Amino acid sequence: RDLERYEHIGGETGAVGARYQMVFKTGRRQRAFVLTVTDMYLPERLSHRIESRKMNVLVKTTFTALAKDRTKMESKTNFIFHGMFRRLLSLFTRNRTRRRHRERIEAFRQFAESAH
Numbered sequence: 001r002d003l004e005r006y007e008h009i010g011g012e013t014g015a016v017g018a019r020y021q022m023v024f025k026t027g028r029r030q031r032a033f034v035l036t037v038t039d040m041y042l043p044e045r046l047s048h049r050i051e052s053r054k055m056n057v058l059v060k061t062t063f064t065a066l067a068k069d070r071t072k073m074e075s076k077t078n079f080i081f082h083g084m085f086r087r088l089l090s091l092f093t094r095n096r097t098r099r100r101h102r103e104r105i106e107a108f109r110q111f112a113e114s115a116h
Helices: 082-112
Strands: 004-009 019-026 029-041 044-052 056-065 069-080
Touching: 004 082, 029 082, 056 082
Parallel strands: none
Antiparallel strands: 004 019, 019 029, 029 044, 044 056, 056 069
């Protein structure tokens, strides 16, 4: 949705250790993140770390088959903010941050379902 572009910047594409630069654009603001795949045992689990100047995000995702054409995806996320000011600010922006993350997970789900 607001992912403007991404590019592979290191490691073997699609494997543990692969690194991607992702650039998001919201309105006139642009933000860059580096995503590193930290664990991958598909179709059961996938973990990655997202790093930026302001925070790191650790994401662990598991996939559970419910039926032949249905899969349950669970995502556990840990936000780590850099600096005392950002940690304090995160207390006030927690709901917005979670909502934005949920929107991105939903966009991924729609992408994955449309690829089938």
